[in-house]
Amino acid sequence: MSIVKIISYLCLLVVLLAPILFFADVLTDSQMRIALLGGTVVWFATASTWINKGDNDSEIETESAI
């Protein structure tokens, strides 16, 4: 697994954990918002380099789902 992929997964972990830590009063509201935004930005920046590479599932597409 490449370093970029690891960073991407860590960002998802941040997005998952930030609200939970806020719920547990470990993070403040503004810290949680910054963590979510940071995780979001880095996720899109890093995941775009690998997530569509080498998969052949794109030929299967559903109708417009609700």
Place this chain on the structure above:
Amino acid sequence: MPPEAPVIPAEVHEYEREPVPASQWKGWKSFLGMYAGEHAAGTEFMIGPLFLTAGVSAFDLLVGLFLGNLLAVLCWRYLTAAIATDVRLTLYYQLEKICGRRLVTAYNLANGILFCFLAGAMITVSATAVGIPFDMEMPKLTDTTPNGATWIIVVVAIGAVISVIAARGYDTVSKFANIASPWMVLIFLACGVVALKGLRVASFADFWNIFGEGREPFPGQIKYTFWHVVMWSWFCNAAMHIGMSDLSVFRYAKNASSGWTTAAGMYVGHYLAWICACLLYALYIRSGDAQAMLAAGQAPPVAPGPMTYEAVGVAGLICVVVAGWTTANPTIYRAGLAFQAIAPKLSTARVTMIAGAVATVAGLFPAFAMQLLDFVAVYGFILAPIGAIIVFDHYFANGAGIVQNYAEKAGINFNVSVLLAWLISMAVFYSISAFGGVFLSFLTLPAWISCGALYLVFSRMLQKRV
């Protein structure tokens, strides 16, 4: 488009008029991520809160949604995936064999128009996020027409961007949607967790008491009971499962058990995401503004943009825009393809722009988003009965003594039996709903069965020897 080309340049790009060969079959993992992502869309931000406006109780919501989604999964597994792995054809080609090309075109027109309205609702959802920096007034739950110039400008701008991108082909957007999917699900979850804190939930009992025994529906809404929730959630994607749209997907499956992967879409998108969005709205309606509106006999607005921004900040706003955009885009593209079947001389880019324009006009009217529960029920009700034609033709044609795939064998372009079965079923059951006041989703299954049964009866009467 040459005359030999398929009537429907469908959503798939290969094997449109032949069974998918065994070398192209895929395992269940190929379907799992796809379904989980496809059903976490912009509309989920509307649907969750709308349940709350319908006064659902905790049991209705939690158990009703669980059961309704389970029934949907069973339909996908035992009807859609079962037939798809038997015939391995697209919905459109399978329909063409039974109905003939011209009737498939009529079906496609209905599909295209409904897609445009659905995309319009998604544009509305995105507009509630994009409008925040412009201090835009959010549409009220009872609004049907645009509420001001800012609303119109924001919706037209979003619609124009989405339409232009869709007209250029949606490969890039599809790839972007793949990237956004796992993150989007986590943002839904984040909204739910933050809302729980705002609602001071410390135990399951506290969580249960948010909805409690239910309440009176908000002004302009009808009361949803347990069975309303079950039936609505079962049939909100009726076009895809009992309506057989997803034949086009599962024809690639190695075996029918891949149908179980739809559970990922249902329980992530239609359970977790709806409940999280519902919690966001539950938090909002405890605010002073919302309470004042309720006290004045008005329904507080359902505006996903402000709700998510209030809960999780800018990441929430991005999620609302991305969720609306990534789902509106392919919807407009597919609506364009549907229209192209009717006007094949127009280029794909042009028909997509026309579909985008229709969707944008629909997006200007908040009624499609604010009455999304009703619209989605209509969407399933209209398209699902066509799936009954395929199911009854597949399983009961021999028993009923009719010719399977009659249009293909008889060389006809228009199978009258199918049209009569579809129209009579819709007319009868829609009339029962409209004039008898029966909730439309209660009638989707009767209309579906009736359509299939009438198809057998009319085919028996009208089919000629081939």
